[in-house]
Amino acid sequence: MTTRQDCLALDAADPLAPLRHQFSLPPGVIYLDGNSLGAMPAATPARVQQVVAQEWGHDLIKSWNSAGWIDLPTRIGDKVARLIGAGAGEVVVADSTSLNLYKVLTAALRIAKADAPQRTAIVSERSNFPTDLYIAQSLAEQHGMRLVLVDSAAEIPTLLNADLAVLMLTEVNYRTGAWHDMRALTRAAHEAGALTVWDLCHSAGAVPVNLTGADADFAIGCGYKYLNGGPGAPAFVWAHPRHADRFWQPLSGWLGHASPFAFTTDYRPAPGIRRYVSGTPAIISTAALECGVDTLLAAEPLGGMQALRRKSVALTELFADLAEARCGALGITFVSPREADRRGSQVCLALTPTLAHASYAVVQALIERGVIGDFRAGDPSRLDQVPHILRFGFTPLYVGFTDVWDAIEHLYDVLTREEWREARFNQKAAVT
Ligand SMILES: Cc1ncc(COP(=O)(O)O)c(C=O)c1O
Incomplete structure (x- = not known):
């Protein structure tokens, strides 16, 4: 014993153990809720202060260029990519998990409709996080499809058939911590002719994730849990490069346009994942997210x-x-x-x-x-x-x-x- x-x-x-010094945790607290809200990195207050006082307060609008604000979604996306087995230029940070799920699930359903219009099922688990189910319900209705829920993961193989359009799963279950085999399920879904959408909220920064190795199709996840980005931190979104250019995502805002500062009337999507940025990034919270992601990247030299x-x-x-x-x-x-x-x-x-x-x-x-x-x-x-x-x-x-x-x-x-x-x-x- x-x-x-x-x-x-x-x-x-x-x-x-020395990595703990990157955080400012109150004395006497044993914090076992980083899966809900990650602890505050010690670097965050100074970075937020710098963004507010210097970059905004002093440099004003010049900071979009001089402080690189405009590139934060892709620059920090590249850092997140290192944690989830994605390539540089394949991830952006933007919006919330729910909104990003709306974007990627729509893209996946459009691809399914174009390639195999007879497929009408989105399959997920009844125990998936409610926002995932609610977004899927809404999109199923909009696209004339059905959301089919299983009570146990063991039932999933029985639904990998000619009716399946998209298998939408959260890799690590929020209630039980059960961890799906992303590679095996993605392979099985592909063999059935379907696409996969993965919610990485409880896996990014928590377990090794290899989106490229698993050949997944789309993924999203939040910044405020294991990425330590702070309450309401922006989320991230990944689309496999084979899909990234295929469709507009539905929230086709001006910062996902190929030339936002041309201010044209018609939407022309930026190439690749950049189109998944919709509107103006939340700079203060995106800067705080970077401090959180950096606490994980600090572990790279240690394995x-x-x-x-x-x-x-x-x-x-x-x-x-x-x-x-x-x-x-x-x-x-x-x-x-x-x-x-x-x-x-x-x-x-x-x-x-x-x-x-x-x-x-x-x-x-x-x-x-x-x-x-x-x-x-x-x-x-x-x-x-x-x-x-x-x-x-x-x-x-x-x-x-x-x-x-x-x-x-x-x-x-x-x-x-x-x-x-x-x-x-x-x-x-x-x-x-
Ligand atoms: C698996 C999963 N997806 C999504 C969310 C929340 O989505 P959002 O960040 O849009 O609030 C959570 C929140 O705990 C979650 O556990």
């Missing part, structure tokens, strides 16, 4: 995403083992896949049915103790299949082994002392 002493030794020997993944697996394995050993008898059960290679960088727990009503309050009591994770509500009508979840994300850039040990001890205390019964922990806030 691992001891706290062992964890201290693991931290002391961890070559990635990059592969090294971060090794540490992430060690952290999540330790958390899972300790959760079972210390809290298994107290009603804690495991929701994420138990096999590390089927799991992203998060571990989701649940409470046995008799204690399930305490799930939200347990997370609140942990937060009060400085262990920040989050709660994701289950489906009240079928809690056996979609339970309330206690969700813990592990960002190896700033989470250590002793943090894991201490977090589990806090969970043990909250459960044994029944702190979750306190009324203040049972008051639901607007954001869970």
